[in-house]
Amino acid sequence: xxxxxYDVSRLSGVSTATVxxxxxxxxxxxxxxxxxxxxxxxxxxxxxxxxxxAMARQRTDKIAYLICKKGAxxxxxxxxxxxxxxxxxxxxxxxxxxxxxxxxxxxxxxTLQSKQIDGVILGGDAPAELVSQFQSQNVAVVLVNxxxxxxxxxxxxxxxxxxxxxxxxxxxxxxxxxxLVGRLxxxxxxxxxSAFLAAMGERGLSVGAGGARMCDADVESxxxxxxxxxxxxxxxxxxxxxxxxxxxxxxxxxxxxxxRLPEDLAVMGYDDxxxxxxxxxxxxxxxxxxxxxxxxxxxxxxxxxxxxSDIPPLTVVPTQLRVRRSV
Amino acid sequence: xxxxxYDVSRLSGVSTATVxxxxxxxxxxxxxxxxxxxxxxxxxxxxxxxxxxAMARQRTDKIAYLICKKGAxxxxxxxxxxxxxxxxxxxxxxxxxxxxxxxxxxxxxxTLQSKQIDGVILGGDAPAELVSQFQSQNVAVVLVNxxxxxxxxxxxxxxxxxxxxxxxxxxxxxxxxxxLVGRLxxxxxxxxxSAFLAAMGERGLSVGAGGARMCDADVESxxxxxxxxxxxxxxxxxxxxxxxxxxxxxxxxxxxxxxRLPEDLAVMGYDDxxxxxxxxxxxxxxxxxxxxxxxxxxxxxxxxxxxxSDIPPLTVVPTQLRVRRSV
DNA sequence: AAAATGTATGTAAGCGGTTACAGAATTTGT
DNA sequence: ACAAATTCTGTAACCGCTTACATACATTTT
Numbered sequence: 250x251x252x253x254x255y256d257v258s259r260l261s262g263v264s265t266a267t268v269x270x271x272x273x274x275x276x277x278x279x280x281x282x283x284x285x286x287x288x289x290x291x292x293x294x295x296x297x298x299x300x301x302x303a304m305a306r307q308r309t310d311k312i313a314y315l316i317c318k319k320g321a322x323x324x325x326x327x328x329x330x331x332x333x334x335x336x337x338x339x340x341x342x343x344x345x346x347x348x349x350x351x352x353x354x355x356x357x358x359x360t361l362q363s364k365q366i367d368g369v370i371l372g373g374d375a376p377a378e379l380v381s382q383f384q385s386q387n388v389a390v391v392l393v394n395x396x397x398x399x400x401x402x403x404x405x406x407x408x409x410x411x412x413x414x415x416x417x418x419x420x421x422x423x424x425x426x427x428x429l430v431g432r433l434x435x436x437x438x439x440x441x442x443s444a445f446l447a448a449m450g451e452r453g454l455s456v457g458a459g460g461a462r463m464c465d466a467d468v469e470s471x472x473x474x475x476x477x478x479x480x481x482x483x484x485x486x487x488x489x490x491x492x493x494x495x496x497x498x499x500x501x502x503x504x505x506x507x508x509r510l511p512e513d514l515a516v517m518g519y520d521d522x523x524x525x526x527x528x529x530x531x532x533x534x535x536x537x538x539x540x541x542x543x544x545x546x547x548x549x550x551x552x553x554x555x556x557x558s559d560i561p562p563l564t565v566v567p568t569q570l571r572v573r574r575s576v
Numbered sequence: 577x578x579x580x581x582y583d584v585s586r587l588s589g590v591s592t593a594t595v596x597x598x599x600x601x602x603x604x605x606x607x608x609x610x611x612x613x614x615x616x617x618x619x620x621x622x623x624x625x626x627x628x629x630a631m632a633r634q635r636t637d638k639i640a641y642l643i644c645k646k647g648a649x650x651x652x653x654x655x656x657x658x659x660x661x662x663x664x665x666x667x668x669x670x671x672x673x674x675x676x677x678x679x680x681x682x683x684x685x686x687t688l689q690s691k692q693i694d695g696v697i698l699g700g701d702a703p704a705e706l707v708s709q710f711q712s713q714n715v716a717v718v719l720v721n722x723x724x725x726x727x728x729x730x731x732x733x734x735x736x737x738x739x740x741x742x743x744x745x746x747x748x749x750x751x752x753x754x755x756l757v758g759r760l761x762x763x764x765x766x767x768x769x770s771a772f773l774a775a776m777g778e779r780g781l782s783v784g785a786g787g788a789r790m791c792d793a794d795v796e797s798x799x800x801x802x803x804x805x806x807x808x809x810x811x812x813x814x815x816x817x818x819x820x821x822x823x824x825x826x827x828x829x830x831x832x833x834x835x836r837l838p839e840d841l842a843v844m845g846y847d848d849x850x851x852x853x854x855x856x857x858x859x860x861x862x863x864x865x866x867x868x869x870x871x872x873x874x875x876x877x878x879x880x881x882x883x884x885s886d887i888p889p890l891t892v893v894p895t896q897l898r899v900r901r902s903v
Numbered sequence: 904a905a906a907a908t909g910t911a912t913g914t915a916a917g918c919g920g921t922t923a924c925a926g927a928a929t930t931t932g933t
Numbered sequence: 934a935c936a937a938a939t940t941c942t943g944t945a946a947c948c949g950c951t952t953a954c955a956t957a958c959a960t961t962t963t
Binding site (some may be wrong): 253254255265266269270286297298299300301302303304305306307 | 918919920921924
C-alpha cells in the first residue's frame with residue numbers, strides 16, 4: 250500500500266493539515282516544518298493521491314481534447330498537431346490531457362461530464378448542443394478550428410492564407426485558377442472556399458474552367474476530380490487544393506496527363522503538412538501552425554479555469570505561405 | 577451544484593447503498609426498486625461522480641498512453657495510429673485515455689503515478705527503469721512497438737515485413753539492394769536492419785554498393801543520403817527505405833538523378849503510411865496495422881487490470897506487403 | 904405454520920485528501 | 934517587558950461513493 254498523508258503526518262510529527270499545506274501551498278508553512286515534512290515524505294515515498302485531492306478540491310486538473318469528426322481523427326496530421334500543442338501546454342501547467350474522438354459524442358459526454366474534467370477543447374465540427382451540454386455541467390469549453398458565438402475560439406487565419414496563395418498565383422501570371430475542395434470539416438471548407446471566391450473576385454480573376462470542384466478527402470478521388478478538371482479545353486493554369494492531400498492528387502493527375510510542373514500547371518496546397526517536402530515538385534502550401542493553435546486553445550482554457558475574465562472571444566493564428574517549387 | 581447519491585437516496589426513499597448498487601451492479605437490486613432509483617435520478621439529473629467512485633474503489637478506469645520518443649510524437653502517423661486503436665478500445669470498455677509524450681518522463685511519471693491511472697501503455701523507446709517505476713507503483717504496463725522481458729509486448733512482425741519486401745525485389749530480379757536506415761526508434765532500426773541483413777544473406781544477395789546507409793529521419797537528409805548512395809558506379813538497383821519518409825527521399829533523389837522509376841530503380845518503403853498513395857510513382861510499402869496494434873495493446877492492458885493471468889507475453893501483429901508501382 | 908434458506912436493503916466505516924475555524928506561537932510596537 | 938498584531942499549526946468536518954456486515958423480507962422446505 251502507498252503511504253498516505255496520515256503516515257507522513259505521524260512520522261514528521263505535524264498534523265495532516267500542515268502536510269497538506271506543505272505540498273499544495275508551501276509558502277504557508279514555516280521552512281523548518283516544511284523540511285521535516287519533506288523528509289518524512291521522502292522516507293515513505295509519499296506521493297499525494299491525486300484522486301483524493303480532486304475529490305476534496307472539486308477540481309481534477311484534467312482537460313479533454315474531443316475531436317468531433319467522423320473517421321480517422323487523431324491520425325489527421327492537422328488534429329494531431331493541435332493535440333501536440335495542447336499536450337505540451339497542459340503538461341507544462343500540471344494538467345493532464347484526456348483525448349477522445351468518440352463519434353457518438355453523447356456517450357463520451359456522459360462519461361466526461363461526470364466531473365472528471367475541468368474543461369474541454371472541442372476540435373472539428375462541434376455541434377452547439379454539445380457545447381451547451383458541457384457548459385450546463387460547469388465544464389469550461391474552448392473551440393479550436395471552429396467558431397461559435399459565446400465560446401472562446403481559436404482559429405487559423407484562413408482568409409489570409411487563401412489570399413496569400415491567390416496573390417502569389419496572380420503575381421506569377423495565372424488568370425484561370427480553380428480550387429479543388431474536398432469534403433473536409435464544414436467550417437474549413439466554408440472559410441477556404443469563400444475566401445477563395447472573394448480573393449479571386451477582388452482581382453477580377455476568373456474561377457478557372459469548371460470553377461471550384463468538390464471531391465472526397467482522399468487522394469484517389471482528388472486525382473479523379475483533378476483529371477476531369479484538367480482535361481477540359483480551357484483548363485486552369487493553376488489549381489489550389491483545399492488541403493495538401495488534394496493538392497497531391499492534383500499533382501498525380503497532372504503527371505498522368507503529361508503536364509509539366511510548374512510550367513504547365515501550378516499547384517498549391519493548404520496546411521503545409523509533412524508531405525509537402527516529399528512530393529516532387531515540392532508543394533507550395535499555406536502553413537498553419539497547428540501546434541500553436543493547440544497551445545493557445547489550452548492557454549485560453551486554463552485561463553478560463555483560473556477564473557480570468559479577459560479571455561478574448563476569438564484568437565486568430567496567422568497563416569503563412571511556404572513557397573516551393575510547385576508554382 | 578450537482579445532485580449526489582444522497583439526493584437520489586432521499587427522493588427515491590431507498591438507502592444510498594441501494595442507489596449505488598442500482599448504478600454499479602443493477603442485478604443486485606429488485607427491478608421495482610431499481611426503477612424508483614432511476615426515476616429519481618432522472619428527475620435530479622443525477623450522474624455518479626467518477627472521482628468519488630474512483631476514490632472508493634481505488635480504481636480510476638483510466639489508462640495512459642505514454643510515447644517515449646524525442647521530438648514530434650503524436651504527430652507521427654505511426655504513433656497516432658496506435659493511439660487511435662487504443663482510444664477506440666478503451667472507450668468501448670468505458671476507460672478514459674490519457675495521452676502524454678513528455679520527454680522528461682521522470683516528471684510525467686510522478687504525475688501519472690499518483691494513482692491517477694490503472695495502467696499505462698508505453699510506446700517508443702521506453703527505458704526499463706521506467707517500466708519498473710510503474711510496476712512498483714502497482715500500475716499495469718504493456719509495451720507497444722518495443723520488447724522487454726517480463727512485460728507484455730505488442731509488436732509488428734518486422735522480420736516478416738522485411739522478408740516479404742526483399743523477396744519481392746529478388747523476384748523482380750534485383751541483386752544489389754541497399755537499405756537506407758534513418759534514426760528511428762532504436763528497436764525498430766535494430767529489427768528492420770537485422771531482418772534485412774538476414775533476408776539478404778539467406779538469398780546470397782549482396783547488400784548493394786555502400787551497403788546500408790544511415791541518415792536522419794527527415795526527407796532532406798534521406799534525399800541527401802540517397803543521392804550519395806545512387807551516384808556510385810555500382811549503385812543498387814533497388815533501395816529499401818526503413819520507413820516511407822526515407823523512401824520518399826529516395827524517390828526524390830532518383831528523380832534528380834534522372835533515373836526512371838521503377839525501371840532504373842525500385843524503391844520500397846515501410847509503414848504504408850498515407851503518403852504512399854500520394855507519391856509518384858505510388859510507393860510499395862510494408863503495411864503495419866497500427867490501429868490493431870493499439871487495440872491489442874489496450875486489450876492486453878485491460879485484461880491485466882481485470883486480473884486475467886493468461887496474458888501472452890508477446891503479441892506479434894502480422895505485416896503485409898502492399899505492392900504498388902514503385903517496384 | 905414454523906423453520907430453514909436465500910435475497911434485498913440498510914447502516915456505517917472507510918477511501919485520502921482540503922480547508923474553515925480556532926488556538927498556539929512568534930514577531931512587532933511601545 | 935507586555936500587549937497587539939501577525940503568522941503557524943491543529944482539529945475536525947467534509948468531498949460523494951463503495952462495501953462489509955447486519956438486518957429485514959421473501960421463498961421453500963418440512
